[in-house]
Amino acid sequence: MGPLQIKELLQQTPDAKSVTLKGWVRTKRESKNAIFIALNDGSTIHNIQAVAAPGQFSAELLLTVTTGSCLKITGQLVESQGSGQAVEVKIEDLHVYGTADPEAYPLQPKRHSLEFLREIAHLRPRTNTFGAILRIRHSLAFAVHQYFNEKRFFYLHTPIITASDAEGAGEMFRVTTLDLDKLPRTEEGAINFKEDFFGREANLTVSGQLEGELGAMALSKIYTFGPTFRAENSNTTRHLAEFWMIEPEMAFFELEDNMDLAEDFVKYVIRYALENCKDDLAFLENRLSEEDKNKPQNERSIPLLEKLSFVVDNPFERLTYTEAIDILLKSKPHKEKKFQYPVGWGIDLSSEHERYLVEKHFKKPVILTNYPREIKSFYMKLDDDGKTVRAMDVLFPGIGEIIGGSQREDNYEKLLERVHEVGIDPETIWWYLDTRKFGTAPHSGFGLGFERLVLFVTGMSNIRDVIPFPRYPKSAEF
Ligand code: 4AD
Ligand code: MG
Secondary structure (H helix, E strand, O other): OOOOOHHHHOOOOOOOOEEEEEEEEEEEEEOOOOEEEEEEOOOOOOOEEEEEOOOOOOHHHHHOOOOOOEEEEEEEEEEOOOOOOOEEEEEEEEEEEEOOOOOOOOOOOOOOOHHHHHHOOOOHHHOHHHHHHHHHHHHHHHHHHHHHHHOOOEEOOOOOEEOOOOOOOOOOOEEOOOOOOOOOEOOOOOEOHHHOOOOOOEEEOOOOHHHHHHHHHHHOEEEEEEEEEOOOOOOOOOOOOEEEEEEEEEEOOOHHHHHHHHHHHHHHHHHHHHHHOHHHHHHHHHHHHHHHOOOOHHHOOOOHHHHHHHHHHOOOEEEEHHHHHHHHHOOHHHHOOOOOOOOOOOOOOOHHHHHHHHHHHHOOOEEEEOOEHHHOOOOEOEOOOOOEEOEEEEEEOOOEEEEEEEEEOOOHHHHHHHHHHOOOOHHHHHHHHHHHHOOOOOEEEEEEEHHHHHHHHHOOOOHHHOOOOOOEOOEOOO
8 A cells, every 4th residue: 555654664674675765855965976865755754865876867857856846766775875874775766746946945954933834834744843743743633532442432523513602701703604795684683693504693613512511421431522713812822713622521520530530641642642753752852952052041941851751750739729829829929029910819810820830839730620610611510618610720831721621510500500690591502401400410521722732742832833724813824
């Protein structure tokens, strides 16, 4: 099935057998005695070196072998004469599928800025950095499915088009087929959504959780892994308008079980990357330490592999929101008025507060629980004190919130009260409320932002660089 990939070829013994290579040229170098072509097919960060003799091919053909051009090479796999690789290919036949005009091709063998690469997102997968990121992203996604399969969770496909707003934040993209120039109106003059495709208002989902809960009330343990959309106008290095979320939902899990699962799960997938993405992680670690060389000593980061191993090998710190507020109130930046936002019980923690707790105080991942009910979603289970809910957020160094979750309110009356309190029309989620009427059960779940995980594992600093084609305000080009 298809040609051998460069990853496989690089592992073979150089016994002069005939091989065929297909890939894109990274560099071409001509010396007096030979022409060297470094070829990459994306199967690995490493290139394979192919060597031709001067005069073996016409100058005309060689002119079309440029950085970015695509080749088919047939030749002998031999021991490499040079250092840096064990094997190389002695070219016998060379075919150019497509050349890339060096005057026009934007990727040249030099370091390009990440900002520039975002403008050519259609070509950036061909760089070492993005090749590494995309392979790691794949491995993490694979590990997610493997983990849940091993733990006997069922993958539930929740809808992408919904009529509800699970998080209640109103940050939804509308889905409609109405003609925006000729909107149908009701007698009162409002837009008549009865005439829209679904006969009602519809939007892209902000979370698969509500439908996930329906699955858990039948299959006990489910997870979703799908695209999620938020029309929040946040131009930060941590937010995307379209991101992927993994949402497990478990019947008979209380908050403590939920925390145990979240911690075990993220450690498992990070460990999987450490074991299966060694070359790509080593490349990214090296890239980061090169970048760090220009920074003052105290701003340099911990080497990537060390950082990942530390997270995998150490228990996360668990504390309540109330305890966290106490720590913040006693902290130096609070006393010296260095925090931009005020600290006090009831506030929604801002990222400077989260970063203080994780990066300065505990120096490790933190799970915060039992947040004030006012700042959390309607579906979270009320604590006995009536003031806090059984929420949990997992906070990571350099990332902030990576997971948000909770035990769910399983009592019908209490849930209905919250629904009214936050102003949701119960009619619109009658099916969700039904689960609390028919065989309700204690249950819990959480959502892991997949790109925030990839951001952490790759050590990149902008979430727009860990998804192939990022969507953010004013950007949906590719
Ligand atoms: O905390 P959030 O909003 O929680 C939920 O959506 C729940 N329904 C999850 C659940 O309990 N099943 O989002 C969960 C996670 C966040 O912790 C964050 O990692 C990520 O999703 N996230 C984003 N990632 C990228 N861009 C955005 N705009 C994000 N918003 C949330
Ligand atoms: Mg959250």
